[in-house]
Amino acid sequence: MSGPSTYQPTNPALQWFxxxxxxxxxxxxxxxxxxxxxxxxYWWTFGxxxxxxxxxxxxxxxxxxxxxxxxVDLAFTSVEGIVRDVNYGWLLRYLxxxxxxxxxxxxxxxxxxxxxxxxxxxxxxxLWILGVIIYLLMMATGFMGYVLPWGQMSFWxxxxxxxxxxxxxxxxxxxxxxxxxxxxxxxxxxxxxFSLHYLLPFVIAGVVVLHVWALHVAGQNNPAGVEPxxxxxxxxxxxxATIKDGFGMVCFMIFYAWFVFYIPNYLGDPDNYITANPGVxxxxxxxxxxxxxxxxxxxxxxxxxxxxxxMFSAILVLxxxxxxxxxxxxxxxxxxxxxxxxxxxxxxxxxxxxxxAQPPEGIYVVAGRILTAxxxxxxxxxxxxxxxxxxxxxxxxxxxxxxxxxxGSLAKPMMPLIAIAVLGxxxxxxxxxxxxxxxxxxxxxxxxxxxxxPLGKFDRAQLQRGYKVYKEVCSTxxxxxxxxxxxxxxxxxxxxxxxxxxxxxxxxxxxDGPNDAGDMFERPGRVADKFPAPFANExxxxxxxxxAAPPDLSLMAKARGYERGFPQFVFDAITQFQEKGPNYIxxxxxxxxxEPPKGFELPQGAxxxxxxxxxxxxxxxxxxxDQVTFDDGSPQKVADYARDVAAFLMWTAExxxxxxxxxxxxxxxxxxxLALLLYFTKKKVxxxxx
Amino acid sequence: MTTTSSxxxxxxxxxxxxxxxxxxxxxxxAVWPLISQMNPDASTIAAGAPIEVDLAPIAEGQDIxxxxxxxxIYIMNRTKKQVDEARAVNVSSLPDPQTDQARxxxxxxxxxxxxxxxxxxxxxxxxxxxxxxxxxxxxHGSQYDSSGRVRQGPAPLNLPIPPYAFVSDSxxxxx
Numbered sequence: 001m002s003g004p005s006t007y008q009p010t011n012p013a014l015q016w017f018x019x020x021x022x023x024x025x026x027x028x029x030x031x032x033x034x035x036x037x038x039x040x041x042y043w044w045t046f047g048x049x050x051x052x053x054x055x056x057x058x059x060x061x062x063x064x065x066x067x068x069x070x071x072v073d074l075a076f077t078s079v080e081g082i083v084r085d086v087n088y089g090w091l092l093r094y095l096x097x098x099x100x101x102x103x104x105x106x107x108x109x110x111x112x113x114x115x116x117x118x119x120x121x122x123x124x125x126x127l128w129i130l131g132v133i134i135y136l137l138m139m140a141t142g143f144m145g146y147v148l149p150w151g152q153m154s155f156w157x158x159x160x161x162x163x164x165x166x167x168x169x170x171x172x173x174x175x176x177x178x179x180x181x182x183x184x185x186x187x188x189x190x191x192x193x194f195s196l197h198y199l200l201p202f203v204i205a206g207v208v209v210l211h212v213w214a215l216h217v218a219g220q221n222n223p224a225g226v227e228p229x230x231x232x233x234x235x236x237x238x239x240x241a242t243i244k245d246g247f248g249m250v251c252f253m254i255f256y257a258w259f260v261f262y263i264p265n266y267l268g269d270p271d272n273y274i275t276a277n278p279g280v281x282x283x284x285x286x287x288x289x290x291x292x293x294x295x296x297x298x299x300x301x302x303x304x305x306x307x308x309x310x311m312f313s314a315i316l317v318l319x320x321x322x323x324x325x326x327x328x329x330x331x332x333x334x335x336x337x338x339x340x341x342x343x344x345x346x347x348x349x350x351x352x353x354x355x356x357a358q359p360p361e362g363i364y365v366v367a368g369r370i371l372t373a374x375x376x377x378x379x380x381x382x383x384x385x386x387x388x389x390x391x392x393x394x395x396x397x398x399x400x401x402x403x404x405x406x407x408g409s410l411a412k413p414m415m416p417l418i419a420i421a422v423l424g425x426x427x428x429x430x431x432x433x434x435x436x437x438x439x440x441x442x443x444x445x446x447x448x449x450x451x452x453x454p455l456g457k458f459d460r461a462q463l464q465r466g467y468k469v470y471k472e473v474c475s476t477x478x479x480x481x482x483x484x485x486x487x488x489x490x491x492x493x494x495x496x497x498x499x500x501x502x503x504x505x506x507x508x509x510x511x512d513g514p515n516d517a518g519d520m521f522e523r524p525g526r527v528a529d530k531f532p533a534p535f536a537n538e539x540x541x542x543x544x545x546x547x548a549a550p551p552d553l554s555l556m557a558k559a560r561g562y563e564r565g566f567p568q569f570v571f572d573a574i575t576q577f578q579e580k581g582p583n584y585i586x587x588x589x590x591x592x593x594x595e596p597p598k599g600f601e602l603p604q605g606a607x608x609x610x611x612x613x614x615x616x617x618x619x620x621x622x623x624x625x626d627q628v629t630f631d632d633g634s635p636q637k638v639a640d641y642a643r644d645v646a647a648f649l650m651w652t653a654e655x656x657x658x659x660x661x662x663x664x665x666x667x668x669x670x671x672x673x674l675a676l677l678l679y680f681t682k683k684k685v686x687x688x689x690x
Numbered sequence: 691m692t693t694t695s696s697x698x699x700x701x702x703x704x705x706x707x708x709x710x711x712x713x714x715x716x717x718x719x720a721v722w723p724l725i726s727q728m729n730p731d732a733s734t735i736a737a738g739a740p741i742e743v744d745l746a747p748i749a750e751g752q753d754i755x756x757x758x759x760x761x762x763i764y765i766m767n768r769t770k771k772q773v774d775e776a777r778a779v780n781v782s783s784l785p786d787p788q789t790d791q792a793r794x795x796x797x798x799x800x801x802x803x804x805x806x807x808x809x810x811x812x813x814x815x816x817x818x819x820x821x822x823x824x825x826x827x828x829x830h831g832s833q834y835d836s837s838g839r840v841r842q843g844p845a846p847l848n849l850p851i852p853p854y855a856f857v858s859d860s861x862x863x864x865x
Contacts, residue, residue: 063727085732088723246713486736516747528736670716677709684702 006033030216035234036241037222038689039403043113044220045248046106052249053103054208058201060096061145068148070194072187075150076275080482080555083656090656091663094264100142101267102256104290107135115321116342118330119221125322127214130207132319137204139315142288144197150190151272152282158185158193160285164298167308184278224402225330226395233399235689243685247678254671261664262454262576265558270581273559273653274551283613284359292356293349297375299360300368310372317379324379327387334393338386345378444562444587444611447643449579451650454665457658458651463494465630466648469641472628474553477545477619479533482554483652486527492658493651501527508532546605548618557581557646557653581653582646587611589642592621740865742857745801753817755806758864762806762814763852764825764838765862772823772836773799779835786848790837793851803862804838805852810845825849 007025009015018025067086069078082089111131114120120128147158162179166172181188219228228234235241259266267289271282287295294311301307317324332339352371358364396402450459467488470480485505488496496504505525510532513520525532535541541549551559561580564572571577591611596602606616623638630636634644651657730738738759745765748754753766768776776790794802806825808815813829820826821842822835832843839848854864 059724063724066728067731081731081733085734087726087729087731089727089731091723092727484733484736486732490732526739528733528739670712670719674709674712674716677705677712681705681709684705 030212030237031242032236032238034216034237035219035228035231036237037220037224037228037233037399038235038240039222039224039399040220040241040244041223042244042248043109043117044222045245046110046113047215048245049106049249049252050103050110051208052252053099053106054201054205057096057099057103058205060092060099061198061201063092064096065194065198068194070148070191072150072190072276075148075190077482079149084482084487090660091260094260094660098256098259098264098267100145101259101288101290102252103138104142106252107138108290111135111318112346114221115345116332116339117221117223118225118325118327118332120322121325121327121330122322124214124218124221127211127218128322129319130211130214132315134204134207134211135318136315137200137207139291141197141200141204142290144193144200146288147190147193148197149272150276152274152276152280153269153272153285155185155276155278156281156285157287158189161287162189164308164311167305169305221330222399222402223331223333224396224399225334226397226399226402229398230400239685240689243678243682247675247682250671250675250678254668254675257664257667257671261660261667263573263578264660265578266573270559270561273555286357289353289357292353293375294356296352296356296368297372299356300365300372314375317376321379321383325383325387327390327392329392329395331395334395335386335390336393337390338383341378341382341386345375348374348378441562441613442610443564444580444583446579446583447586447646449582449647449650451647451657452579453576454661456661458492458494459647460495461632461634462644462647463651464496465632465634466644466646466651467494468630469623469628469645470553470648473622473641474645475531475534477534477541477550478553479535479541479550480531480553480652481533482552483531484527485525485529485531487652487655489527490655493655494648498527505529546618550619553649553652555653557585557650559653560584579650582650584611585646585649586639586642588617589623589645590639738865740863742861742863744861746860750800756864758852761852763864764802764804764806764817764849766802766804766817766836768800768802768836770800775823776835776837776839779839785840786846788837788839788848793837793839793848795856798856798859801862802836802838803852803854803864804849806849808832808845809840809847809849810843815849 007018007022007028009018009024014024064082067078067082067089069075079093083093084090086092114128114131143157143161147154162176162185165179166176168175177183179189180186181192222228269286286292294314297314298307298311301310327335327338329335332342348371352368352375355364355368355371360368396405450457450462485501485508488494488504489498489501505527508525508529508531509522510525510529511520512523515521535544538549558581562584564577564580588609588611591609593608593610596608596615600608600615602608603616606618607620608615609617623641625638626636628636628641634640654660741756741758743754743756743765745767748765748767750767751769753764755762755764757763773790779790781787781789790799793804806814806817808827808829810827810830810832813827815825815827815832815834817825820833822833824836824838824841825834827833827843827845830844832845833841834845834849835841837848838851840846852864854862857863
C-alpha cells in the first residue's frame with residue numbers, strides 16, 4: 001500500500017485481471033514486497049498474533065452462534081448444550097472463551113510495545129488512534145460476549161456496566177432504559193447484545209484494515225526508532241517477517257492451547273456456571289481480568305459521575321499520547337528516564353488490575369486512589385515534562401548500524417517484561433486473597449483426584465459409586481437438569497453399557513404428553529430423557545426445604561471455588577490445578593459439626609459447616625457411614641461417599657474432560673514440533689540477513 | 691548466498707518443505723472440528739431413537755400421522771378395497787415398479803406405513819385424495835396409490851417405507 005505496485009504478472013490471464021482489479025498487486029506490495037525494518041524484535045510479532053486471534057474469534061464465534069439461543073430461558077442451557085452435545089462443542093466454546101483473554105493479553109503487549117518504542121509519534125498518530133479505537137471496540141465486544149452465556153456474572157456484569165451510563169446528568173436514566181429495552185436487564189437486552197456481539201467483530205476487522213493501511217503508509221516503527229533510509233535497512237516482508245511472525249504465532253498458540261485444553265476455567269469465574277438470577281447478586285462482583293485496571297479507577301473516585309468520567313478518560317487519554325509526549329527521540333531505549341517511568345507505569349497498571357479484584361474497602365481504596373493518580377500523572381505530567389527536560393542518548397545513524405552494533409541482545413528488552421508478567425501473575429494471585437473476616441474460612445483440603453493433571457482420567461468405578469450416592473441420597477432434593485440417562489453410557493463417563501443406561505432410565509417415571517385426549521401422562525424413562533427433577537419447580541423445592549431451594553447439581557463442581565491465595569495461584573496455572581470444585585464439595589459434605597464453636601450464632605433451621613461460606617448451611621448433614629451399600633466392597637464412610645460423589649459431579653460438570661486432555665496432548669506435541677521446525681526455518685531464512 | 695553449495699540447498703529445501711507440510715497438516719486437522727460440528731448433535735441423535743405406535747385406535751379406512759426424526763409418517767389402516775386395488779395393478783406399468791407385498795408386512799396386509807414426504811420436492815401429500823385412493827400432493831400434483839406408489843405427476847419414486855416392525859398385532863416400532 002506504499003506507492004504503486006511493482007508487481008508484474010507474467011501470466012496473460014493474470015495481466016488481464018490485474019489491469020481491471022489490481023488486488024493481487026495490492027497483496028503483493030502489502031505482504032510480500034513490503035519493506036520491513038530488519039531490526040524488528042519479537043514484540044513486533046504481536047500484530048500478526050492479533051490478526052490471528054481476531055480470525056479465531058470470528059470463526060469460532062460464527063460457529064457458536066449456529067448453536068446458541070439468545071433467550072433468557074434458553075441461553076444458559078444452550079451454551080451447556082454446545083459444550084455437552086455438539087460435536088467438538090467443548091473445544092469451540094473453550095477456544096472462544098479463552099480466545100477473548102488471549103486477544104487481550106496480545107493487545108496489551110502490542111500496546112505496551114507501542115508505548116515503549118514510541119510507535120505513536122509522527123507520522124504514526126492516526127495509526128495509533130485507530131489502534132485505540134480497535135481497543136475500545138474490543139472492550140465493548142468482550143463485555144457483550146461475556147453476557148451471552150447468561151450466568152450470574154453475565155447478568156450482574158451487564159447490570160453494573162449498563163448502569164455506568166446512569167451517571168450521565170439529566171438523561172442518564174433514559175439512556176440506561178434505552179440500552180436495556182426494558183425496566184431492567186432482560187430478554188431484550190440479551191437479544192441486542194447478541195446482535196451487537198455478532199456485528200462488532202466485523203467492525204473491528206474493518207478498522208484493522210484501516211490500521212494496517214495506515215501502517216503501510218507510514219511504515220513500521222522499529223526498536224531503534226529511526227526511519228529506514230536505504231535498502232540496507234529493510235528486508236522484504238516475505239519471507240523474513242512472515243516466517244518470524246509465523247514462529248511467534250505458533251509459540252503463542254502453545255500458550256493458548258495450554259489454557260484451552262488444560263485449564264479452560266482458570267480465567268473464568270465459578271459464578272458464571274450458575275444461571276442468571278435477577279434476585280441475588282453474587283457476593284463479590286468482579287469483571288473479567290482485562291477490565292480490572294479500569295474497574296479499579298472507577299471505584300477509586302468517590303463520586304458516581306466522577307468515577308465513570310475517570311474510567312473512560314483512562315482509555316481516551318491514550319488517544320492524545322502523540323501530543324502529550326513530544327520528545328523527538330522515539331524509542332525508550334535511548335531515553336534513560338522515560339524507560340524507567342515506562343516500567344513504573346507498567347507496574348502501576350498491573351497493581352491497579354490487582355486492586356480491581358479486591359473488595360473496595362480499607363487500604364485497597366487508598367492504594368487505588370494513589371495509583372489512579374499515578375496512572376494519569378504518567379500521561380499528563382511525566383511524559384510532557386520528560387519530553388522537555390530529558391537528554392536522550394545518541395540514536396544510531398541507521399537501522400543497519402543498529403543491527404551491526406547489536407551483539408545478540410535480542411532477549412534483553414524482553415527481560416523486564418517477563419519480570420512484569422511474573423509480577424502480574426503474582427498480583428492476580430493475590431487477588432484471590434480476600435480480606436479476612438471475623439470467622440476465618442478454612443480452605444478445603446486438596447484431595448488427590450484421578451482426573452487431575454495433563455493425563456487425568458476418571459476412575460469408572462468411582463463414578464459408578466458416586467452415581468449411586470447421588471441417586472440414593474442427593475437426588476431426593478437436588479435436580480440435575482443438564483444430564484440425560486444416555487450420558488451414563490457416554491465414553492469418558494461412568495462406563496455404563498447402552499443397555500444398562502436404558503435400564504436405569506426405565507426405572508424412572510417421566511412425565512410426557514399431552515396424549516390424544518389432551519392429558520399429561522407418565523411413562524418409563526428413555527435414554528434421551530433428562531434426569532427428572534425431584535420438585536416440579538423452584539417454589540416447590542423452596543417450600544419443601546425450609547425456604548432454601550437445593551441448587552441444581554449438574555455444574556456444581558465448576559460453580560464453586562475458593563481462594564487459594566498467593567503464590568499458590570501462580571503455580572495452579574502451571575500445575576493445571578482445576579479441582580477446586582470437587583475439593584469444595586467433598587469438604588462441605590464432610591464439614592458438618594454437631595456443635596457450632598462458642599460465640600457463633602447459628603440461625604434457626606441452619607446447620608454448622610466448617611467449609612460452607614458463612615458456616616450456616618440450610619442442608620442438613622446428608623451422609624452417614626454405611627448409608628449406601630457399595631457392591632464392589634469399597635469403604636463406606638462419609639469421607640468415601642463425599643469423595644466419590646464429588647468425582648461424579650466433576651464428570652457431570654465436565655463430561656468431556658478425558659477427551660479434552662487427550663486432544664490437548666496431541667495438539668501440544670504437534671505445536672511444539674511445528675514451533676521447532678519454524679524456528680529452524682526462520683534461522684535459515686534470516687541467516688543471510690544478519 | 692552465491693556461495694551456498696547445492697548440498698546445503700537440498701537440506702534447506704527439505705526443511706522448508708517439512709515445515710510447510712506440517713503446517714498444512716495442522717491446518718487441515720483444525721478444519722475438521724469446524725465442519726464436524728454441523729452434524730446432528732448428541733441430543734438430536736438420542737431423540738431420533740425408535741418409537742412405538744399403538745395401532746388399536748385406528749379404525750379401518752382411517753389413518754394417523756406420527757412424527758419420527760422430524761418426518762411425518764402415515765400409518766393407514768387400509769380397507770379391503772384399497773388392498774385389492776393395490777395388488778391388482780400391473781407392477782411393470784408403474785413408474786417405480788414395486789409390489790404391494792414388498793411394501794407391507796406379511797400377515798398385516800391392511801397396514802400401510804409410509805414416510806409422508808413427496809419424492810418430488812418434499813411437500814406433504816394429503817391422504818385419501820387423488821384418483822388412486824391413496825395420496826395427493828398439493829404442491830405439484832403428484833398422485834400416489836393406496837400402496838403409496840407414485841402413479842401420476844412429477845414425483846420420480848414411491849413414498850419411502852421407514853424401518854419398522856410389528857411388536858404385536860396392534861403395535862409397531864418405527865426405527
